[in-house]
Amino acid sequence: MSAATSPARSGAIGVFDSGFGGLTVLQALRARLPAYDYLYLGDSARVPYGNRSHEVVYEFTREAVFDLFARGCPLVVIACNTASARALRRIQQEDLPRLAPDRRVLGVVRPSAEALAGLPPGAVPGVTAPALVTGTVAVVATQGTIASDSYRLELGKLAPRLTLVQQACPLWVPLVEAGETDGPGVQYYVRKYLAPLFAGGSPPSRVLLGCTHYPLLLSAIRAQVPAGVEVLAQGALVAERLQDWLRRHPEMEARLGQSGRYRVLTTDRPAWFEAFGERVLGEAFEASEVRLRALS
Amino acid sequence: MSAATSPARSGAIGVFDSGFGGLTVLQALRARLPAYDYLYLGDSARVPYGNRSHEVVYEFTREAVFDLFARGCPLVVIACNTASARALRRIQQEDLPRLAPDRRVLGVVRPSAEALAGLPPGAVPGVTAPALVTGTVAVVATQGTIASDSYRLELGKLAPRLTLVQQACPLWVPLVEAGETDGPGVQYYVRKYLAPLFAGGSPPSRVLLGCTHYPLLLSAIRAQVPAGVEVLAQGALVAERLQDWLRRHPEMEARLGQSGRYRVLTTDRPAWFEAFGERVLGEAFEASEVRLRALS
Numbered sequence: 001m002s003a004a005t006s007p008a009r010s011g012a013i014g015v016f017d018s019g020f021g022g023l024t025v026l027q028a029l030r031a032r033l034p035a036y037d038y039l040y041l042g043d044s045a046r047v048p049y050g051n052r053s054h055e056v057v058y059e060f061t062r063e064a065v066f067d068l069f070a071r072g073c074p075l076v077v078i079a080c081n082t083a084s085a086r087a088l089r090r091i092q093q094e095d096l097p098r099l100a101p102d103r104r105v106l107g108v109v110r111p112s113a114e115a116l117a118g119l120p121p122g123a124v125p126g127v128t129a130p131a132l133v134t135g136t137v138a139v140v141a142t143q144g145t146i147a148s149d150s151y152r153l154e155l156g157k158l159a160p161r162l163t164l165v166q167q168a169c170p171l172w173v174p175l176v177e178a179g180e181t182d183g184p185g186v187q188y189y190v191r192k193y194l195a196p197l198f199a200g201g202s203p204p205s206r207v208l209l210g211c212t213h214y215p216l217l218l219s220a221i222r223a224q225v226p227a228g229v230e231v232l233a234q235g236a237l238v239a240e241r242l243q244d245w246l247r248r249h250p251e252m253e254a255r256l257g258q259s260g261r262y263r264v265l266t267t268d269r270p271a272w273f274e275a276f277g278e279r280v281l282g283e284a285f286e287a288s289e290v291r292l293r294a295l296s
Numbered sequence: 297m298s299a300a301t302s303p304a305r306s307g308a309i310g311v312f313d314s315g316f317g318g319l320t321v322l323q324a325l326r327a328r329l330p331a332y333d334y335l336y337l338g339d340s341a342r343v344p345y346g347n348r349s350h351e352v353v354y355e356f357t358r359e360a361v362f363d364l365f366a367r368g369c370p371l372v373v374i375a376c377n378t379a380s381a382r383a384l385r386r387i388q389q390e391d392l393p394r395l396a397p398d399r400r401v402l403g404v405v406r407p408s409a410e411a412l413a414g415l416p417p418g419a420v421p422g423v424t425a426p427a428l429v430t431g432t433v434a435v436v437a438t439q440g441t442i443a444s445d446s447y448r449l450e451l452g453k454l455a456p457r458l459t460l461v462q463q464a465c466p467l468w469v470p471l472v473e474a475g476e477t478d479g480p481g482v483q484y485y486v487r488k489y490l491a492p493l494f495a496g497g498s499p500p501s502r503v504l505l506g507c508t509h510y511p512l513l514l515s516a517i518r519a520q521v522p523a524g525v526e527v528l529a530q531g532a533l534v535a536e537r538l539q540d541w542l543r544r545h546p547e548m549e550a551r552l553g554q555s556g557r558y559r560v561l562t563t564d565r566p567a568w569f570e571a572f573g574e575r576v577l578g579e580a581f582e583a584s585e586v587r588l589r590a591l592s
Contacts, residue, residue, distance in 0.1 A: 045348060045349075051568075171476065171481075174466075178467050188481040189481050
């Protein structure tokens with residue numbers, strides 16, 4: 001029996017987001033790593049997370065991650081920036097050692113910070129990240145992600161000489177969720193949040209879309225960003241860096257199922273989730289409704 | 297011992313909303329009925345309810361109502377239109393008889409429908425509501441409220457010859473929650489949702505703001521509504537009709553505490569709730585954070 005057909009190779013990669021926005025990450029993962037199985041969970045009953053407190057985001061995220069564990073995922077990618085910023089470290093440090101020492105949870109903030117600094121995947125501060133990167137970069141994200149200061153903390157380790165400017169965009173997720181991705185209203189609120197970034201003396205050369213919903217506003221965003229400024233969406237960079245992570249963690253890679261299938265779960269409104277999801281994923285799929293349980 | 301000082305007179309009127317918007321109702325209740333005690337509960341950890349499913353809104357609302365019961369409220373006003381439309385009837389018919397037969401729960405849809413039809417408080421179809429009202433009226437509300445068709449059902453009983461036009465305004469709550477209550481973006485989305493109502497051959501003579509957040513957009517809304525069209529906010533009309541209801545239910549009125557105090561509870565972000573709430577209530581107050589429990 002070869003390792004490739006071992007029965008241990010059965011776990012899907014869990015992908016969690018507060019809503020359907022993380023499907024932009026699922027799509028990029030399937031494009032780059034099509035062999036694996038994926039189990040997506042969107043917490044549409046409690047979306048959006050962006051304006052909620054640290055504690056509430058931690059509790060909601062923990063419920064979702066352990067639900068994906070219970071469904072057999074050995075590895076969970078938290079595709080939500082707010083949840084990555086506010087819950088990942090605590091889940092990794094407090095919950096995993098005690099409750100699920102053989103599982104792993106990854107977020108989107110660290111790989112995004114690497115890409116924002118122009119560093120290779122898995123860059124090690126002081127070694128492959130030689131602290132020489134300079135200039136100005138920007139992050140646009142939800143209020144929760146900005147308030148957590150997670151991007152500043154990660155960049156401080158990876159590229160301490162880089163200047164970071166940040167902008168909260170509290171209306172962008174509601175706009176996308178209301179089906180508004182272009183037109184005068186969208187243009188107004190895209191300009192309102194982006195203009196201050198480019199008003200100063202040293203404007204950013206790179207802008208990270210630090211929320212999985214934002215790629216759906218990409219054409220309106222590009223129209224407001226000066227020529228020559230790079231706009232980074234997270235799906236592709238997270239997929240690239242997950243591939244690298246799996247190369248460096250063969251013990252986890254060996255546990256992942258490889259039938260190339262995916263399933264989509266949501267805590268509310270599967271039909272609405274399917275309609276929006278189809279736009280993001282580029283194909284029709286069936287979403288199943290599930291309930292999350294409060295953990296003691 | 298007089299009835300007025302009886303120890304049985306101790307219960308606060310519970311006021312529930314998905315967020316801080318229902319404070320517009322609390323303010324109107326205190327203005328018209330200042331003697332009573334109020335206990336406000338906002339579910340900011342899971343706001344907004346407007347785009348969530350019937351089942352999820354029912355579950356969240358039921359948890360909140362029974363929390364207010366457990367805190368001693370004999371009477372709860374559901375100030376949230378989505379929750380009134382999607383959960384009130386089921387709570388009244390299934391939960392109260394079994395679990396709390398001595399409590400009462402009232403919503404905002406019935407009193408608002410009465411006011412929209414120009415009928416007196418507590419109008420009885422066919423008796424004090426003689427089915428003679430004609431013309432066109434409009435309701436603007438969240439997607440959940442509109443999808444429930446509750447206003448059409450209530451008006452069908454009260455004033456079957458009245459024509460109702462309805463418009464979902466999915467961005468108005470996020471705008472208010474992002475602190476956007478005026479300016480070009482707000483004007484665009486107020487016009488976008490209101491213009492279709494007045495484009496037809498028989499425009500409405502009266503527009504009900506069927507969401508407790510919407511009074512915060514009142515000046516932008518008035519600017520888009522033709523002269524002579526009446527705009528109804530819910531706070532005042534709910535207070536007027538609660539006063540009438542209490543006159544007709546002396547057994548409940550006798551249980552209500554009369555120290556004129558109020559308390560505000562929220563499931564998330566009390567400081568942020570206080571800042572927004574102060575704008576609505578016109579005075580500073582302290583909000584306490586509470587957790588709601590899933591009911592079996």
